[in-house]
Amino acid sequence: MTDIIAVICKLLAPYNPEHKTLNAETDIPAELNIDSVGVLDFIMEVEDHFDIEIPMNVVSDTRTIGDLATYVQSQLNKA
Amino acid sequence: MVDLLEKHRAIADRFQRMIDMGVNALGVTNDQMISPTRAMVNGREIILAGTNNYMGITFDERCIAAGQKALTEFGTGTTGSRIANGSFALHTELEKEIAKFLNMKHCIVFTTGYQANLGMLSGLAGPKDTIYLDADSHSSIYDGCTLSGAKLVRFRHNDAADLDKRMARDENKEGGKLVVLEGIYSMIGDRAPLSDFVALKKKHDFQLLVDDAHSFGVLGPNGRGLADEAGLEDEVDFVIGTFSKSVGAIGGFGAGNHPLFNTLRYAMRPYMFTASASPASVATSIEALKILAAEPERRQRLWDNSARLFNGFRELGLETGSDIVSPVIAVKMPDELTTIAKWNALFEAGVYVNMAVPPGTPNRLCLLRCSVSAAHSFEEIDGIIAVFKEVVAS
Numbered sequence: 001m002t003d004i005i006a007v008i009c010k011l012l013a014p015y016n017p018e019h020k021t022l023n024a025e026t027d028i029p030a031e032l033n034i035d036s037v038g039v040l041d042f043i044m045e046v047e048d049h050f051d052i053e054i055p056m057n058v059v060s061d062t063r064t065i066g067d068l069a070t071y072v073q074s075q076l077n078k079a
Numbered sequence: 080m081v082d083l084l085e086k087h088r089a090i091a092d093r094f095q096r097m098i099d100m101g102v103n104a105l106g107v108t109n110d111q112m113i114s115p116t117r118a119m120v121n122g123r124e125i126i127l128a129g130t131n132n133y134m135g136i137t138f139d140e141r142c143i144a145a146g147q148k149a150l151t152e153f154g155t156g157t158t159g160s161r162i163a164n165g166s167f168a169l170h171t172e173l174e175k176e177i178a179k180f181l182n183m184k185h186c187i188v189f190t191t192g193y194q195a196n197l198g199m200l201s202g203l204a205g206p207k208d209t210i211y212l213d214a215d216s217h218s219s220i221y222d223g224c225t226l227s228g229a230k231l232v233r234f235r236h237n238d239a240a241d242l243d244k245r246m247a248r249d250e251n252k253e254g255g256k257l258v259v260l261e262g263i264y265s266m267i268g269d270r271a272p273l274s275d276f277v278a279l280k281k282k283h284d285f286q287l288l289v290d291d292a293h294s295f296g297v298l299g300p301n302g303r304g305l306a307d308e309a310g311l312e313d314e315v316d317f318v319i320g321t322f323s324k325s326v327g328a329i330g331g332f333g334a335g336n337h338p339l340f341n342t343l344r345y346a347m348r349p350y351m352f353t354a355s356a357s358p359a360s361v362a363t364s365i366e367a368l369k370i371l372a373a374e375p376e377r378r379q380r381l382w383d384n385s386a387r388l389f390n391g392f393r394e395l396g397l398e399t400g401s402d403i404v405s406p407v408i409a410v411k412m413p414d415e416l417t418t419i420a421k422w423n424a425l426f427e428a429g430v431y432v433n434m435a436v437p438p439g440t441p442n443r444l445c446l447l448r449c450s451v452s453a454a455h456s457f458e459e460i461d462g463i464i465a466v467f468k469e470v471v472a473s
Contacts, residue, residue, distance in 0.1 A: 035437055035438035035443075036438050037437065037438040037441075037443070038437075038438070038443065040214070040233055041214070041442075044214070044233060044235065047245075047248075051248070052248065053232065053245065053248045053249065053250065055209075055230045055231055055232055056224075056225075056231035056232070056233060057230060057231055078250075
Protein backbone atom coordinates (compact mmCIF):
# COMPACT_ATOMS: atom_id res chain seq x y z
CA MET A 1 0.00 0.00 0.00
CA THR A 2 2.81 2.38 0.81
CA ASP A 3 4.20 1.94 -2.68
CA ILE A 4 0.81 2.61 -4.24
CA ILE A 5 0.34 5.75 -2.15
CA ALA A 6 3.77 6.96 -3.22
CA VAL A 7 2.88 6.47 -6.89
CA ILE A 8 -0.44 8.24 -6.48
CA CYS A 9 1.33 11.18 -4.80
CA LYS A 10 3.75 11.33 -7.72
CA LEU A 11 0.93 11.25 -10.27
CA LEU A 12 -0.79 14.06 -8.36
CA ALA A 13 2.19 16.39 -8.73
CA PRO A 14 0.85 18.21 -11.83
CA TYR A 15 -2.38 18.86 -9.92
CA ASN A 16 -0.57 20.19 -6.86
CA PRO A 17 1.06 23.44 -7.99
CA GLU A 18 1.26 24.73 -4.42
CA HIS A 19 3.22 21.64 -3.38
CA LYS A 20 0.93 20.80 -0.50
CA THR A 21 2.00 17.89 1.68
CA LEU A 22 0.26 14.73 0.52
CA ASN A 23 -0.54 11.66 2.60
CA ALA A 24 -3.16 8.92 2.81
CA GLU A 25 -5.64 11.27 4.48
CA THR A 26 -5.42 13.98 1.81
CA ASP A 27 -8.86 14.69 0.35
CA ILE A 28 -7.92 14.94 -3.33
CA PRO A 29 -10.57 17.29 -4.77
CA ALA A 30 -11.09 19.37 -1.64
CA GLU A 31 -7.55 19.92 -0.39
CA LEU A 32 -5.95 20.25 -3.80
CA ASN A 33 -8.86 22.28 -5.15
CA ILE A 34 -9.09 20.12 -8.30
CA ASP A 35 -12.29 20.56 -10.30
CA SER A 36 -14.46 17.63 -11.36
CA VAL A 37 -12.86 17.24 -14.78
CA GLY A 38 -9.38 17.48 -13.31
CA VAL A 39 -10.13 14.64 -10.91
CA LEU A 40 -11.30 12.46 -13.80
CA ASP A 41 -8.18 13.31 -15.81
CA PHE A 42 -6.00 12.37 -12.83
CA ILE A 43 -7.87 9.07 -12.42
CA MET A 44 -7.05 8.22 -16.05
CA GLU A 45 -3.38 8.63 -15.23
CA VAL A 46 -3.75 6.25 -12.29
CA GLU A 47 -5.60 3.74 -14.48
CA ASP A 48 -2.87 3.80 -17.08
CA HIS A 49 -0.01 3.60 -14.61
CA PHE A 50 -1.39 0.50 -12.91
CA ASP A 51 -3.13 -0.86 -16.04
CA ILE A 52 -6.42 -1.21 -14.19
CA GLU A 53 -9.95 0.06 -14.62
CA ILE A 54 -11.36 2.68 -12.25
CA PRO A 55 -14.91 3.40 -13.43
CA MET A 56 -16.22 6.93 -12.96
CA ASN A 57 -18.87 5.54 -10.63
CA VAL A 58 -16.11 4.66 -8.15
CA VAL A 59 -14.47 8.07 -8.22
CA SER A 60 -17.08 9.83 -6.08
CA ASP A 61 -16.50 7.26 -3.32
CA THR A 62 -12.75 7.65 -3.30
CA ARG A 63 -12.10 11.04 -1.78
CA THR A 64 -8.73 10.49 -0.15
CA ILE A 65 -5.43 9.19 -1.43
CA GLY A 66 -5.87 6.28 0.98
CA ASP A 67 -9.32 5.44 -0.46
CA LEU A 68 -7.88 5.45 -3.94
CA ALA A 69 -4.88 3.33 -2.95
CA THR A 70 -7.22 0.77 -1.37
CA TYR A 71 -9.23 0.56 -4.59
CA VAL A 72 -6.10 0.26 -6.71
CA GLN A 73 -4.85 -2.54 -4.47
CA SER A 74 -8.17 -4.37 -4.77
CA GLN A 75 -7.96 -4.19 -8.56
CA LEU A 76 -4.35 -5.34 -8.61
CA ASN A 77 -5.29 -8.29 -6.41
CA LYS A 78 -7.82 -9.37 -9.06
CA ALA A 79 -5.20 -9.43 -11.77
CA MET B 80 -27.95 24.39 10.83
CA VAL B 81 -25.71 23.73 7.88
CA ASP B 82 -26.38 26.37 5.24
CA LEU B 83 -26.98 24.41 2.05
CA LEU B 84 -25.81 27.19 -0.22
CA GLU B 85 -22.54 27.78 1.64
CA LYS B 86 -20.87 25.04 -0.42
CA HIS B 87 -21.19 27.31 -3.43
CA ARG B 88 -19.24 30.16 -1.81
CA ALA B 89 -16.21 29.58 -4.03
CA ILE B 90 -18.39 29.83 -7.14
CA ALA B 91 -19.91 33.06 -5.84
CA ASP B 92 -16.46 34.52 -5.21
CA ARG B 93 -15.26 33.50 -8.67
CA PHE B 94 -18.36 35.01 -10.28
CA GLN B 95 -17.94 38.24 -8.31
CA ARG B 96 -14.36 38.52 -9.53
CA MET B 97 -15.66 38.47 -13.10
CA ILE B 98 -18.37 41.04 -12.33
CA ASP B 99 -15.76 43.31 -10.78
CA MET B 100 -13.84 43.26 -14.06
CA GLY B 101 -16.73 44.39 -16.26
CA VAL B 102 -20.09 43.03 -17.34
CA ASN B 103 -21.54 39.60 -16.69
CA ALA B 104 -20.28 37.39 -19.52
CA LEU B 105 -22.50 34.57 -18.30
CA GLY B 106 -25.69 36.60 -18.26
CA VAL B 107 -25.72 38.82 -21.35
CA THR B 108 -29.30 39.80 -22.14
CA ASN B 109 -30.25 40.49 -25.73
CA ASP B 110 -32.81 43.27 -25.45
CA GLN B 111 -33.75 42.93 -29.08
CA MET B 112 -32.79 40.41 -31.77
CA ILE B 113 -32.23 42.32 -35.00
CA SER B 114 -31.26 39.30 -37.10
CA PRO B 115 -29.60 35.89 -36.63
CA THR B 116 -26.26 37.67 -36.34
CA ARG B 117 -27.06 40.96 -34.61
CA ALA B 118 -28.70 42.02 -31.35
CA MET B 119 -29.24 45.13 -29.27
CA VAL B 120 -27.66 44.92 -25.82
CA ASN B 121 -27.83 47.86 -23.44
CA GLY B 122 -28.61 50.21 -26.32
CA ARG B 123 -25.70 48.99 -28.47
CA GLU B 124 -25.77 46.86 -31.60
CA ILE B 125 -23.62 43.77 -31.18
CA ILE B 126 -22.35 41.28 -33.78
CA LEU B 127 -23.19 37.81 -32.51
CA ALA B 128 -20.32 35.36 -32.94
CA GLY B 129 -21.30 32.82 -30.31
CA THR B 130 -24.88 31.67 -30.87
CA ASN B 131 -24.57 28.16 -32.43
CA ASN B 132 -27.08 29.44 -34.97
CA TYR B 133 -25.16 27.60 -37.68
CA MET B 134 -27.73 27.87 -40.46
CA GLY B 135 -28.92 31.32 -39.45
CA ILE B 136 -32.46 30.12 -39.80
CA THR B 137 -34.09 31.73 -36.75
CA PHE B 138 -35.63 34.58 -38.72
CA ASP B 139 -36.62 32.60 -41.81
CA GLU B 140 -40.08 33.76 -42.83
CA ARG B 141 -41.25 30.24 -43.62
CA CYS B 142 -40.30 29.00 -40.16
CA ILE B 143 -41.92 31.97 -38.47
CA ALA B 144 -45.13 31.45 -40.46
CA ALA B 145 -45.16 27.75 -39.54
CA GLY B 146 -44.74 28.65 -35.88
CA GLN B 147 -47.53 31.21 -36.00
CA LYS B 148 -49.85 28.72 -37.69
CA ALA B 149 -49.11 26.13 -35.02
CA LEU B 150 -49.81 28.64 -32.28
CA THR B 151 -53.19 29.34 -33.81
CA GLU B 152 -54.09 25.72 -34.47
CA PHE B 153 -52.53 23.93 -31.48
CA GLY B 154 -52.21 26.65 -28.80
CA THR B 155 -49.30 27.85 -26.74
CA GLY B 156 -48.34 24.63 -24.99
CA THR B 157 -49.08 20.93 -24.73
CA THR B 158 -49.57 20.85 -20.95
CA GLY B 159 -48.53 17.24 -20.79
CA SER B 160 -46.08 14.45 -21.44
CA ARG B 161 -45.76 12.53 -24.68
CA ILE B 162 -47.10 9.42 -22.93
CA ALA B 163 -50.14 11.26 -21.57
CA ASN B 164 -51.94 14.12 -23.33
CA GLY B 165 -48.89 15.82 -24.86
CA SER B 166 -48.50 14.01 -28.19
CA PHE B 167 -49.77 16.22 -31.00
CA ALA B 168 -49.79 15.40 -34.70
CA LEU B 169 -46.92 17.87 -35.03
CA HIS B 170 -44.66 15.76 -32.82
CA THR B 171 -45.17 12.62 -34.87
CA GLU B 172 -44.76 14.61 -38.09
CA LEU B 173 -41.44 15.98 -36.85
CA GLU B 174 -40.28 12.48 -35.90
CA LYS B 175 -41.09 11.25 -39.40
CA GLU B 176 -39.30 14.22 -40.97
CA ILE B 177 -36.14 13.63 -38.95
CA ALA B 178 -36.14 9.89 -39.68
CA LYS B 179 -36.52 10.74 -43.34
CA PHE B 180 -33.76 13.37 -43.20
CA LEU B 181 -31.39 10.90 -41.51
CA ASN B 182 -32.51 7.94 -43.61
CA MET B 183 -33.19 6.02 -40.40
CA LYS B 184 -36.23 4.02 -39.42
CA HIS B 185 -37.14 5.51 -36.07
CA CYS B 186 -36.96 8.83 -34.26
CA ILE B 187 -38.09 10.10 -30.88
CA VAL B 188 -38.39 13.83 -30.20
CA PHE B 189 -37.52 15.34 -26.82
CA THR B 190 -38.33 18.72 -25.31
CA THR B 191 -34.68 19.83 -25.23
CA GLY B 192 -31.37 18.57 -26.53
CA TYR B 193 -30.18 18.09 -22.96
CA GLN B 194 -33.12 15.79 -22.30
CA ALA B 195 -32.40 13.88 -25.51
CA ASN B 196 -29.01 12.89 -24.11
CA LEU B 197 -30.40 12.18 -20.66
CA GLY B 198 -33.21 10.10 -22.13
CA MET B 199 -31.33 8.18 -24.78
CA LEU B 200 -28.31 7.32 -22.65
CA SER B 201 -30.35 6.32 -19.62
CA GLY B 202 -32.76 4.37 -21.81
CA LEU B 203 -30.11 2.49 -23.74
CA ALA B 204 -27.79 1.55 -20.89
CA GLY B 205 -28.59 0.14 -17.48
CA PRO B 206 -26.71 -0.94 -14.35
CA LYS B 207 -25.38 -4.13 -15.96
CA ASP B 208 -23.98 -2.29 -18.98
CA THR B 209 -20.86 -0.23 -19.60
CA ILE B 210 -20.72 3.14 -21.33
CA TYR B 211 -17.42 4.30 -22.81
CA LEU B 212 -17.45 8.04 -23.28
CA ASP B 213 -14.95 10.46 -24.77
CA ALA B 214 -13.24 12.53 -22.07
CA ASP B 215 -14.33 15.76 -23.77
CA SER B 216 -18.01 14.82 -23.88
CA HIS B 217 -20.64 17.46 -23.26
CA SER B 218 -22.07 17.69 -19.75
CA SER B 219 -25.42 16.37 -20.97
CA ILE B 220 -23.65 13.14 -21.98
CA TYR B 221 -22.00 12.85 -18.57
CA ASP B 222 -25.35 13.47 -16.89
CA GLY B 223 -27.19 10.97 -19.10
CA CYS B 224 -24.51 8.38 -18.44
CA THR B 225 -24.78 8.96 -14.70
CA LEU B 226 -28.57 8.65 -14.84
CA SER B 227 -28.26 5.29 -16.58
CA GLY B 228 -26.55 3.63 -13.62
CA ALA B 229 -24.18 1.90 -16.05
CA LYS B 230 -20.50 1.46 -15.38
CA LEU B 231 -18.82 4.52 -16.87
CA VAL B 232 -15.37 4.45 -18.43
CA ARG B 233 -13.74 7.53 -19.95
CA PHE B 234 -11.30 7.30 -22.80
CA ARG B 235 -8.87 9.95 -24.01
CA HIS B 236 -10.34 12.45 -26.43
CA ASN B 237 -10.59 11.22 -30.03
CA ASP B 238 -8.18 8.37 -29.23
CA ALA B 239 -9.45 5.05 -30.56
CA ALA B 240 -6.28 3.27 -29.45
CA ASP B 241 -6.96 4.45 -25.90
CA LEU B 242 -10.53 3.15 -26.13
CA ASP B 243 -9.19 -0.17 -27.41
CA LYS B 244 -6.89 -0.40 -24.39
CA ARG B 245 -9.65 0.41 -21.92
CA MET B 246 -12.11 -2.02 -23.48
CA ALA B 247 -9.48 -4.72 -23.21
CA ARG B 248 -9.41 -4.12 -19.43
CA ASP B 249 -13.15 -4.66 -19.20
CA GLU B 250 -14.27 -7.24 -16.67
CA ASN B 251 -17.95 -7.01 -17.58
CA LYS B 252 -18.55 -9.97 -19.81
CA GLU B 253 -22.34 -10.01 -19.51
CA GLY B 254 -23.71 -6.52 -19.98
CA GLY B 255 -23.90 -4.49 -23.16
CA LYS B 256 -21.35 -1.91 -24.23
CA LEU B 257 -22.12 1.51 -25.62
CA VAL B 258 -19.50 3.86 -27.06
CA VAL B 259 -20.46 7.53 -27.16
CA LEU B 260 -18.86 10.03 -29.54
CA GLU B 261 -19.71 13.53 -30.69
CA GLY B 262 -19.79 14.80 -34.24
CA ILE B 263 -18.33 18.25 -33.63
CA TYR B 264 -17.10 18.78 -30.08
CA SER B 265 -18.71 21.89 -28.71
CA MET B 266 -15.77 23.64 -27.09
CA ILE B 267 -12.91 23.42 -29.59
CA GLY B 268 -14.73 22.34 -32.74
CA ASP B 269 -12.82 19.20 -33.66
CA ARG B 270 -14.63 16.02 -34.62
CA ALA B 271 -14.39 12.35 -33.83
CA PRO B 272 -12.28 10.20 -36.20
CA LEU B 273 -15.25 7.93 -36.78
CA SER B 274 -13.56 5.31 -38.95
CA ASP B 275 -10.98 4.65 -36.22
CA PHE B 276 -13.72 3.88 -33.72
CA VAL B 277 -15.83 1.90 -36.17
CA ALA B 278 -12.79 -0.31 -36.77
CA LEU B 279 -13.04 -1.43 -33.13
CA LYS B 280 -16.65 -2.60 -33.39
CA LYS B 281 -15.83 -6.10 -34.57
CA LYS B 282 -13.09 -6.56 -32.01
CA HIS B 283 -15.06 -5.41 -28.98
CA ASP B 284 -18.66 -5.94 -30.08
CA PHE B 285 -20.28 -2.69 -28.93
CA GLN B 286 -23.08 -0.42 -30.07
CA LEU B 287 -22.13 3.06 -31.23
CA LEU B 288 -23.89 6.34 -30.54
CA VAL B 289 -22.99 9.71 -32.07
CA ASP B 290 -24.22 12.98 -30.60
CA ASP B 291 -24.53 15.28 -33.60
CA ALA B 292 -25.71 18.29 -31.61
CA HIS B 293 -23.21 20.58 -33.33
CA SER B 294 -22.95 18.63 -36.58
CA PHE B 295 -26.55 17.88 -37.54
CA GLY B 296 -27.25 19.94 -40.65
CA VAL B 297 -23.56 20.86 -40.77
CA LEU B 298 -21.46 17.80 -41.68
CA GLY B 299 -21.75 15.50 -44.66
CA PRO B 300 -23.01 15.82 -48.21
CA ASN B 301 -26.59 15.60 -46.93
CA GLY B 302 -26.06 17.43 -43.66
CA ARG B 303 -26.85 14.29 -41.68
CA GLY B 304 -23.85 14.62 -39.44
CA LEU B 305 -20.57 12.88 -38.74
CA ALA B 306 -21.47 9.47 -40.18
CA ASP B 307 -22.75 11.10 -43.35
CA GLU B 308 -19.43 12.90 -43.78
CA ALA B 309 -17.46 9.71 -43.10
CA GLY B 310 -19.65 7.53 -45.31
CA LEU B 311 -20.27 5.22 -42.34
CA GLU B 312 -23.96 5.65 -41.64
CA ASP B 313 -24.57 1.91 -41.47
CA GLU B 314 -22.04 1.59 -38.66
CA VAL B 315 -23.68 4.07 -36.28
CA ASP B 316 -26.46 2.51 -34.21
CA PHE B 317 -27.91 5.63 -32.64
CA VAL B 318 -27.83 9.33 -33.43
CA ILE B 319 -28.73 12.15 -31.06
CA GLY B 320 -29.32 15.73 -32.10
CA THR B 321 -30.76 19.04 -31.06
CA PHE B 322 -33.04 21.63 -32.61
CA SER B 323 -31.40 24.51 -30.78
CA LYS B 324 -28.53 24.92 -33.23
CA SER B 325 -28.88 24.29 -36.99
CA VAL B 326 -32.65 23.96 -36.69
CA GLY B 327 -33.01 27.28 -34.88
CA ALA B 328 -35.65 26.20 -32.37
CA ILE B 329 -35.52 24.17 -29.16
CA GLY B 330 -35.82 20.44 -28.64
CA GLY B 331 -33.85 17.30 -29.34
CA PHE B 332 -34.10 13.85 -30.86
CA GLY B 333 -32.77 10.32 -30.78
CA ALA B 334 -32.83 8.12 -33.86
CA GLY B 335 -31.96 4.55 -34.80
CA ASN B 336 -32.91 1.49 -36.81
CA HIS B 337 -33.28 -1.04 -34.03
CA PRO B 338 -36.66 -2.82 -34.11
CA LEU B 339 -37.16 -2.15 -30.38
CA PHE B 340 -36.22 1.52 -30.68
CA ASN B 341 -39.71 2.85 -29.95
CA THR B 342 -39.81 0.85 -26.72
CA LEU B 343 -37.44 3.49 -25.37
CA ARG B 344 -40.45 5.80 -25.12
CA TYR B 345 -41.55 3.76 -22.10
CA ALA B 346 -38.10 3.44 -20.55
CA MET B 347 -36.74 7.01 -20.62
CA ARG B 348 -37.67 9.11 -17.62
CA PRO B 349 -36.57 12.41 -19.23
CA TYR B 350 -39.03 11.64 -22.03
CA MET B 351 -41.91 10.37 -19.93
CA PHE B 352 -41.91 12.79 -17.02
CA THR B 353 -41.79 16.19 -18.66
CA ALA B 354 -44.10 18.19 -20.87
CA SER B 355 -43.60 17.72 -24.60
CA ALA B 356 -42.14 20.40 -26.84
CA SER B 357 -44.36 23.39 -27.58
CA PRO B 358 -46.36 23.34 -30.84
CA ALA B 359 -44.70 26.46 -32.23
CA SER B 360 -41.20 25.11 -31.65
CA VAL B 361 -42.05 21.76 -33.22
CA ALA B 362 -43.64 23.42 -36.23
CA THR B 363 -40.66 25.68 -36.88
CA SER B 364 -38.39 22.63 -36.60
CA ILE B 365 -40.38 20.75 -39.23
CA GLU B 366 -40.11 23.71 -41.58
CA ALA B 367 -36.42 24.19 -40.86
CA LEU B 368 -35.69 20.54 -41.69
CA LYS B 369 -37.35 20.95 -45.06
CA ILE B 370 -35.26 24.05 -45.71
CA LEU B 371 -32.02 22.36 -44.68
CA ALA B 372 -32.76 19.52 -47.09
CA ALA B 373 -33.79 21.80 -49.95
CA GLU B 374 -31.09 24.46 -49.58
CA PRO B 375 -27.65 22.83 -49.29
CA GLU B 376 -26.12 26.15 -50.27
CA ARG B 377 -26.66 27.24 -46.66
CA ARG B 378 -24.20 24.57 -45.57
CA GLN B 379 -21.68 25.75 -48.15
CA ARG B 380 -22.08 29.31 -46.95
CA LEU B 381 -21.47 28.17 -43.37
CA TRP B 382 -18.23 26.44 -44.38
CA ASP B 383 -17.09 29.42 -46.46
CA ASN B 384 -17.67 31.69 -43.46
CA SER B 385 -15.96 29.25 -41.12
CA ALA B 386 -12.88 29.06 -43.33
CA ARG B 387 -12.77 32.85 -43.59
CA LEU B 388 -12.87 33.33 -39.81
CA PHE B 389 -10.47 30.45 -39.10
CA ASN B 390 -7.92 31.68 -41.63
CA GLY B 391 -8.33 35.25 -40.43
CA PHE B 392 -7.54 34.23 -36.86
CA ARG B 393 -4.56 32.17 -37.99
CA GLU B 394 -3.19 35.13 -39.95
CA LEU B 395 -3.40 37.16 -36.75
CA GLY B 396 -1.27 34.52 -35.05
CA LEU B 397 -4.04 33.47 -32.70
CA GLU B 398 -3.86 29.94 -31.34
CA THR B 399 -7.05 28.03 -32.01
CA GLY B 400 -8.28 24.99 -30.14
CA SER B 401 -8.43 22.90 -33.28
CA ASP B 402 -6.23 22.83 -36.36
CA ILE B 403 -9.08 22.17 -38.76
CA VAL B 404 -11.73 24.50 -40.12
CA SER B 405 -14.95 24.15 -38.16
CA PRO B 406 -18.00 26.29 -37.42
CA VAL B 407 -16.76 26.25 -33.82
CA ILE B 408 -13.53 28.23 -33.57
CA ALA B 409 -12.06 28.66 -30.11
CA VAL B 410 -9.18 31.01 -29.44
CA LYS B 411 -6.92 29.92 -26.60
CA MET B 412 -6.22 32.32 -23.76
CA PRO B 413 -3.41 31.96 -21.23
CA ASP B 414 -5.55 32.15 -18.07
CA GLU B 415 -8.99 32.99 -16.69
CA LEU B 416 -8.28 36.63 -15.83
CA THR B 417 -6.97 37.34 -19.32
CA THR B 418 -9.99 35.57 -20.80
CA ILE B 419 -12.37 37.75 -18.80
CA ALA B 420 -10.49 40.92 -19.72
CA LYS B 421 -10.37 40.06 -23.42
CA TRP B 422 -14.01 39.01 -23.45
CA ASN B 423 -14.96 42.37 -21.95
CA ALA B 424 -12.86 44.23 -24.50
CA LEU B 425 -14.43 42.29 -27.39
CA PHE B 426 -17.89 43.03 -26.05
CA GLU B 427 -17.10 46.70 -25.63
CA ALA B 428 -15.91 46.72 -29.24
CA GLY B 429 -19.24 45.24 -30.34
CA VAL B 430 -18.59 41.50 -30.70
CA TYR B 431 -20.20 38.80 -28.59
CA VAL B 432 -18.40 35.45 -28.23
CA ASN B 433 -18.69 32.74 -25.59
CA MET B 434 -16.38 32.88 -22.62
CA ALA B 435 -15.42 29.30 -21.78
CA VAL B 436 -13.39 28.41 -18.70
CA PRO B 437 -12.72 25.26 -16.66
CA PRO B 438 -14.30 22.93 -15.69
CA GLY B 439 -16.54 23.43 -18.73
CA THR B 440 -13.59 23.09 -21.09
CA PRO B 441 -11.21 20.25 -21.93
CA ASN B 442 -7.71 20.21 -20.46
CA ARG B 443 -8.53 23.23 -18.29
CA LEU B 444 -8.34 25.50 -21.33
CA CYS B 445 -9.53 29.09 -21.19
CA LEU B 446 -11.22 29.98 -24.46
CA LEU B 447 -12.87 32.75 -26.39
CA ARG B 448 -15.26 30.48 -28.27
CA CYS B 449 -16.77 31.63 -31.55
CA SER B 450 -19.45 29.91 -33.56
CA VAL B 451 -20.06 30.84 -37.17
CA SER B 452 -23.40 31.22 -38.94
CA ALA B 453 -24.38 30.84 -42.58
CA ALA B 454 -26.17 34.14 -42.02
CA HIS B 455 -22.96 36.04 -41.28
CA SER B 456 -21.97 38.25 -44.17
CA PHE B 457 -18.32 38.34 -45.23
CA GLU B 458 -18.32 41.91 -43.94
CA GLU B 459 -19.41 40.70 -40.51
CA ILE B 460 -16.77 37.95 -40.51
CA ASP B 461 -14.13 40.52 -41.46
CA GLY B 462 -15.47 42.82 -38.74
CA ILE B 463 -15.07 40.07 -36.15
CA ILE B 464 -11.49 39.44 -37.32
CA ALA B 465 -10.73 43.17 -37.16
CA VAL B 466 -11.98 43.42 -33.59
CA PHE B 467 -9.94 40.36 -32.57
CA LYS B 468 -6.91 41.99 -34.18
CA GLU B 469 -7.42 45.14 -32.17
CA VAL B 470 -8.37 43.52 -28.88
CA VAL B 471 -6.90 40.03 -28.66
CA ALA B 472 -3.92 39.87 -31.00
CA SER B 473 -2.46 43.23 -29.96
